[in-house]
Amino acid sequence: MEIIAAITTGMLAAIGIWLMLSGNLVRILMGVVVLGNAVNLGVVASGRLGSSQAAFTTMEGVASGMANPLPQALVLTAIVIGFALLVFALAVALRAHAEHDSLIADDITREALLPAPDLPAADAGEIRT
Amino acid sequence: MNLLLVSPVLLPMTTFILCLLLRQHRGLVALISALGAAGLALAGLLLVGLASQGEVLAVQMGGWQATYGISIAIDRLSAAMVAITGIIGLATVLYGLRHDEAGSLASDFHLFVQGLLAGVAGAFITADVFNLYVWFEVLLMASFALIALGGGRRRLAGALSYVILNLVATLLFLFAAAMLYGATGTLNMAGLASLAATGMLGDNAQAAIVLMLFAFAVKAALFPVFGWLPASYHVAGTAVSALFAGLLTKIGVYSLIRIVTLVWPQAGLAHEVLLWVACATMLVGVLGAAAQVEIRRILSFHIVSQVGYMILGLALASPLALAGAVFYLIHHIVVKANLFFVGGLAARLVGSERLAAMGGLYARRPWLAILFAIPALSLAGIPPLSGFWAKFILVRASLEGHAWIAAGVALLTGVFTLLSMSKIWNEAFLKPHPDGTQGLRATAGPRSAWIAVAALAGITVMIGLAAGPVMDYATAAAAQLGNPSGYIQAITAQGGH
Numbered sequence: 001m002e003i004i005a006a007i008t009t010g011m012l013a014a015i016g017i018w019l020m021l022s023g024n025l026v027r028i029l030m031g032v033v034v035l036g037n038a039v040n041l042g043v044v045a046s047g048r049l050g051s052s053q054a055a056f057t058t059m060e061g062v063a064s065g066m067a068n069p070l071p072q073a074l075v076l077t078a079i080v081i082g083f084a085l086l087v088f089a090l091a092v093a094l095r096a097h098a099e100h101d102s103l104i105a106d107d108i109t110r111e112a113l114l115p116a117p118d119l120p121a122a123d124a125g126e127i128r129t
Numbered sequence: 130m131n132l133l134l135v136s137p138v139l140l141p142m143t144t145f146i147l148c149l150l151l152r153q154h155r156g157l158v159a160l161i162s163a164l165g166a167a168g169l170a171l172a173g174l175l176l177v178g179l180a181s182q183g184e185v186l187a188v189q190m191g192g193w194q195a196t197y198g199i200s201i202a203i204d205r206l207s208a209a210m211v212a213i214t215g216i217i218g219l220a221t222v223l224y225g226l227r228h229d230e231a232g233s234l235a236s237d238f239h240l241f242v243q244g245l246l247a248g249v250a251g252a253f254i255t256a257d258v259f260n261l262y263v264w265f266e267v268l269l270m271a272s273f274a275l276i277a278l279g280g281g282r283r284r285l286a287g288a289l290s291y292v293i294l295n296l297v298a299t300l301l302f303l304f305a306a307a308m309l310y311g312a313t314g315t316l317n318m319a320g321l322a323s324l325a326a327t328g329m330l331g332d333n334a335q336a337a338i339v340l341m342l343f344a345f346a347v348k349a350a351l352f353p354v355f356g357w358l359p360a361s362y363h364v365a366g367t368a369v370s371a372l373f374a375g376l377l378t379k380i381g382v383y384s385l386i387r388i389v390t391l392v393w394p395q396a397g398l399a400h401e402v403l404l405w406v407a408c409a410t411m412l413v414g415v416l417g418a419a420a421q422v423e424i425r426r427i428l429s430f431h432i433v434s435q436v437g438y439m440i441l442g443l444a445l446a447s448p449l450a451l452a453g454a455v456f457y458l459i460h461h462i463v464v465k466a467n468l469f470f471v472g473g474l475a476a477r478l479v480g481s482e483r484l485a486a487m488g489g490l491y492a493r494r495p496w497l498a499i500l501f502a503i504p505a506l507s508l509a510g511i512p513p514l515s516g517f518w519a520k521f522i523l524v525r526a527s528l529e530g531h532a533w534i535a536a537g538v539a540l541l542t543g544v545f546t547l548l549s550m551s552k553i554w555n556e557a558f559l560k561p562h563p564d565g566t567q568g569l570r571a572t573a574g575p576r577s578a579w580i581a582v583a584a585l586a587g588i589t590v591m592i593g594l595a596a597g598p599v600m601d602y603a604t605a606a607a608a609q610l611g612n613p614s615g616y617i618q619a620i621t622a623q624g625g626h
Contacts (some may be wrong), residue, residue, distance in 0.1 A: 011501050012473065020297070025289075029293075032293065032296055032297065034298075035297070035300055039300045039304040039307070042307050042308070043303065043304075043306075045311070046310050046311030047310070047311070048311075070308070070310070071310065074306075074310070075499075076265065077259075078262075078303055081266045082300075083298055085270060085299075086296075088273050088292070089292050089293065092273070092277055092285060092288050092289055093289065095285055096286065099280075099282045099285055100282060100286070101286075105289070108285075108286050108289055109286050109289060109290045109360065110286070111282055111286035112284075112286040112287035112290065112363075114283070114362070115423070116423050116481065116483055118480055118481045118486065119477065119480050119482075120297050
């Protein structure tokens with residue numbers, strides 16, 4: 001069981017990295033999604049998959065063959081956090097696309113390396129927020 | 130007592146919630162934010178006082194027995210880092226008060242600064258690898274929001290690089306944590322350290338730790354994975370980039386120091402690799418800075434080169450070198466944030482942060498020139514300022530450890546740093562402004578920003594003049610780091626219900 005999970009994790013990670021090597025912003029973000037899922041699967045698999053009983057302790061005691069609850073707790077946390085980060089990354093990408101009218105990552109990020117613009121006198125020179 | 134131990138997280142979190150609830154009242158939010166950051170600094174100083182008595186302060190969350198529940202452990206290094214985090218947070222909030230002119234985003238600035246402080250402080254006090262990951266995510270989320278705050282073509286471009294590269298690094302960290310759990314069955318740092326001490330850390334676990342160190346290296350902007358930092362830091366607002374410059378890479382450095390000293394207290398292969406990485410980081414960073422012509426981009430590359438010094442201290446692994454790394458951390462956070470602040474004030478006065486378009490500041494604003502000179506000379510390592518002692522300790526430790534090349538690189542990097550700083554000095558302060566006397570604007574910025582800058586400069590001078598007590602503290606912190614058994618005992622002694 002773990003071997004299947006391990007191979008799937010590896011293949012997902014490979015797909016994710018391959019997607020991220022592309023210059024297209026959408027593909028890069030898809031790559032982050034796929035890599036994130038590969039990592040999540042890896043987290044679940046790290047707790048071993050042999051036992052499939054729900055991790056509940058009842059009055060009769062601990063069930064035998066109980067699945068390891070800790071990786072499940074970890075992966076739930078990681079999924080939620082990863083989702084929030086991804087949504088933010090998507091929002092930044094969307095705004096960047098709207099401002100730059102391009103989906104080529106290099107075209108967008110090049111802008112950050114241009115000489116700094118002069119600070120407008122109107123707002124006393126502070127970089128506006 | 131237990132409340133004090135978790136206060137580094139509770140205070141910013143509470144402030145965060147209050148800022149969120151009171152978003153509409155901008156003045157109130159700024160006041161609460163300043164109070165929250167001051168509270169964090171105070172809690173940090175109290176913890177420094179407690180930790181300097183020599184015991185590692187530990188507490189179990191939720192009363193679960195140690196190595197099962199999440200542990201919080203504060204030794205001298207953690208306490209000092211929490212205190213510095215509070216001080217830099219307070220300076221940032223004071224400097225950022227000018228955001229009050231900028232409309233509705235002013236409250237958001239304070240909100241996310243507090244979120245970031247909670248994440249940073251949490252990362253400094255936790256003794257659980259997965260918990261460390263969660264704090265990384267907390268501070269990352271806040272930093273994403275801060276770097277993109279305000280938007281605009283240029284800022285979004287930088288934010289995009291920052292967001293994606295940090296996301297990937299964090300995924301690697303999560304994967305490493307999972308592999309470590311799969312290999313050892315524990316994520317508690319004390320549990321891992323005691324496994325390592327008894328030689329029961331298998332090859333799988335070692336591989337997972339190496340992957341984790343790589344993820345930390347990305348966070349710390351070490352060679353060759355530092356590219357995201359100079360590509361993004363300079364696009365954010367001044368207060369934001371100063372906060373990042375002071376604290377964010379240092380989380381990576383702290384995590385590297387924590388994990389390496391716990392798992393491999395004796396010098397070994399990892400230290401050898403780190404030594405060369407440190408040398409390359411110092412040189413590449415400082416040479417990269419030499420090619421830049423804007424204040425904040427020069428300073429961004431210097432962050433990279435300075436991180437190299439701290440890693441050099443970790444790599445040498447002798448007590449003196451570790452003490453040097455701790456000293457360097459304390460000194461560097463203050464100096465670096467301050468340089469970004471001063472750069473922002475200077476840019477504000479002359480209307481540009483391009484060196485070619487700056488000038489005349491020494492004649493017109495001598496006080497600002499002095500406030501720049503203090504952290505700049507300290508960064509370059511001129512006695513008697515704090516940077517001199519930090520570099521002196523590390524170079525001496527390199528020589529004692531027969532790391533001749535590292536000592537040479539460290540000295541050479543100091544020379545190049547001085548070169549960069551004198552470039553900023555000549556261009557921005559000494560030479561006349563290209564537009565003559567017309568070039569200077571009347572606005573000097575709110576008084577709070579000047580107070581923040583002057584206070585940080587004061588701390589730099591103080592660390593330099595009182596290098597003895599600071600060094601004593603750093604030596605004691607290094608002794609704790611070099612002998613993990615105290616850390617392990619403090620955590621495992623924590624019983625549960």
